[in-house]
Structure formats: structure tokens, C-alpha cells
Amino acid sequence: MGKEVLLALVNNAALLITFVVLYTAFYVKSTPSRQMPRQINSGLLLGLVTVGVMLNSWQLSPGVVCDTRSVALGLIGLFFGFIPSMISASMAVGLRILMGGxxxxxxxxxxxxxxxxxxxxxxxxxxxxxxCSLLELYLFGIVVHIFMLLCMLLLPSQSRETFFEMAALPVMIVYPAATMIVGWAMTGQIARKQGEAAERELASTSEKLAVIVKNSPVAMVSLDLDYNVTSWNEAAEEIFGWKCSEVLGKPLPY
Incomplete structure (x- = not known):
């Protein structure tokens, strides 16, 4: 029976990983300009991810189910902050009330x-x-699921005994590892987004600097390590008399 529980939890964890990959592929790549709508949209979509794994939960006993909502919600709190967390948690709580038991x-x-x-x-x-490192994510997953086990003490005695006998060990084997894997996927996406943002910032700064150099009334000239001209603005053309096309890539003419 323990093997059955382990496989059920692994399947649910795999489903969560799939949902997160789809989320990062189709939504996180976009960068909306308004922060609050972005947070609300993130909360709704992440809430749907959480609801998705809850709808595919494994039933331990009537009214007692196991799924990776704890993995999803822990990482939502860690990576996305207060507003997306509250939206996602509210959706999860609403569904759990409807499920009953x-x-x-x-x-x-x-x-x-x-x-x-x-x-x-x-x-x-x-x-x-x-x-976040893989070790930190794994430790984070352990802490989240220690609290989950404490919450299971609220089950009626018979169901509580069944849970700790059959599911507690598989939970502590599968869920911290799932937290680490899903968190690692999120950190990779965040790193890519930060890199893209840095590239956009650099391109914007370069464009502004190019406009300033071009329109400056002061001659501005740059050279490479071999003292060949790499830039020559309009003021340099007027002051020194050589056109830009005549001096680029050549030694300084004065």
C-alpha cells in the first residue's frame, strides 16, 4: 500500500511540474507594464495551477485527500509575494471547502x-x-511539509493514524524533492527574465548615449586598443574636417 501511495504522490507531483512549466512558458515570459494587474493575473493563473493538482488528488480515505497543493502554495509565497499568494490561497481554500469531508x-x-x-x-x-540554491529549496520543502504533517494532527483519530502510517513517509520523500525541482525551474525562469531585462536596459542606455554623442556640440572621438577610430561624431566632422566615413577603422588623423 505504501508503494501505491508513493506512486500516487509522484504522479501528482509530476502533474504540478507540468503545470508550472506551462505557466512559465506561456505567461512568465511576458512583462506587463502595470504591476498590480500583473500580480492579479499571476495569482489567478497560479491559483488555477493549485486547483488543477487538487482536482487530481489521491484519496487516502473518504474526505481525506493527498496532493501537491502544499508544494505549489509554498513556492507561490516564496517567489511571488503577498497578492498572488492571497489570491491562490483563497481559490484553494474555496475548492477544499467544496470538496468537504x-x-x-x-x-x-x-x-x-x-x-x-x-x-x-x-x-x-x-x-x-x-x-535560491537547490539545497535551500530542498530545506524549504522540508519545513513546509513538517508544518503540513502538524496540520494532519487535526484529522479524526482513525484517519490520522491511517495518514501517518501510510502517507507521512512518502510525503516527506516526494514533496521536498518536488519543491526543489519546481523551485529550480522557477529560479531558472527568473534568471532568464532578469537577463532579458538587463539586455533591454543596456540597449536603451546605449541608444540614449548614442543620441547624446551624435548631437553634442563637442567633438567626441573613441579609439580601440590599436588607436584606430571607432566613433566620430558630427561635431568632430565640423571641427576637424574629416567625415566619419573617412576615419572609421583608421588611425587618428590628427
């Missing part, structure tokens, strides 16, 4: 604890979560 209170507690651990970790880290 004796696991409702522990399930809601897991949602709240996972999102809280993510937000607290983000706050005290005081650095961009995009540079």
Missing part, C-alpha cells in the same frame, strides 16, 4: 501554513528568491 479543516490548515511559510521565508531571506 473530515479532511476539510486539516486541508485548509495546510493551505494556510504552506502559503505562510513561503511568505515568511521570502521576508526573512531579504534577497531575490531567484538565486
Amino acid at each position: 473530515e479532511g476539510t479543516i486539516p486541508g485548509i490548515s495546510t493551505i494556510l501554513s504552506s502559503i505562510s511559510v513561503g511568505l515568511i521565508w521570502r521576508h526573512y531571506r531579504r534577497r531575490d528568491p531567484g538565486d
Whole structure:
């Protein structure tokens, strides 16, 4: 039975990884100009990811289900901050209430604890979560799921015993590893986005500098290490008499 639980949790974790990859491929690459709409859209889409794994949960006993919502919500809190976290958590809580059963209170507690651990970790880290190491992500996953196990103490006695006998160990094997893998995918996407933003910033700065140099009333000339001319602005043409096309790539003519 333990093998069955392990396979069910692995399948749900794989589904979460697939959803996150799709999210990063089709949404995170875009960079909307208004911050608040971006946060709301992120929260709604990440909430749908969480709902997706919850709808494909594995039933341990009537009303008690296992899925990777804790992985998703912990990482949402860590990487996306308060507003997306509250939207995603609200969607997850609403679905868990609709699902009902004796696991409702522990399930809601897991949602709240996972999102809280993510937000607290983000706050005290005081650095961009995009540079999280694999070890840090794995430790983060362990902490999130220790709190999840504590929430499972709220189950009725029989269901609690069943959970800790059958699912507690598979949860602590699969879920921290899933947290590490999904978090690693997110850090890679964040790093790419930061690189793209830096390239755009550099291109914008270069364009502005080129306009300033071109329209400057002062002669501006640049040379390479062999003292050949690499730039020659309009003021240099007027002052020294040589056209730009005549001096580029050649030794300084004066």
C-alpha cells in the first residue's frame, strides 16, 4: 500500500511540474507594464495551477485527500509575494471547502501554513528568491511539509493514524524533492527574465548615449586598443574636417 501511495504522490507531483512549466512558458515570459494587474493575473493563473493538482488528488480515505497543493502554495509565497499568494490561497481554500469531508479543516490548515511559510521565508531571506540554491529549496520543502504533517494532527483519530502510517513517509520523500525541482525551474525562469531585462536596459542606455554623442556640440572621438577610430561624431566632422566615413577603422588623423 505504501508503494501505491508513493506512486500516487509522484504522479501528482509530476502533474504540478507540468503545470508550472506551462505557466512559465506561456505567461512568465511576458512583462506587463502595470504591476498590480500583473500580480492579479499571476495569482489567478497560479491559483488555477493549485486547483488543477487538487482536482487530481489521491484519496487516502473518504474526505481525506493527498496532493501537491502544499508544494505549489509554498513556492507561490516564496517567489511571488503577498497578492498572488492571497489570491491562490483563497481559490484553494474555496475548492477544499467544496470538496468537504473530515479532511476539510486539516486541508485548509495546510493551505494556510504552506502559503505562510513561503511568505515568511521570502521576508526573512531579504534577497531575490531567484538565486535560491537547490539545497535551500530542498530545506524549504522540508519545513513546509513538517508544518503540513502538524496540520494532519487535526484529522479524526482513525484517519490520522491511517495518514501517518501510510502517507507521512512518502510525503516527506516526494514533496521536498518536488519543491526543489519546481523551485529550480522557477529560479531558472527568473534568471532568464532578469537577463532579458538587463539586455533591454543596456540597449536603451546605449541608444540614449548614442543620441547624446551624435548631437553634442563637442567633438567626441573613441579609439580601440590599436588607436584606430571607432566613433566620430558630427561635431568632430565640423571641427576637424574629416567625415566619419573617412576615419572609421583608421588611425587618428590628427
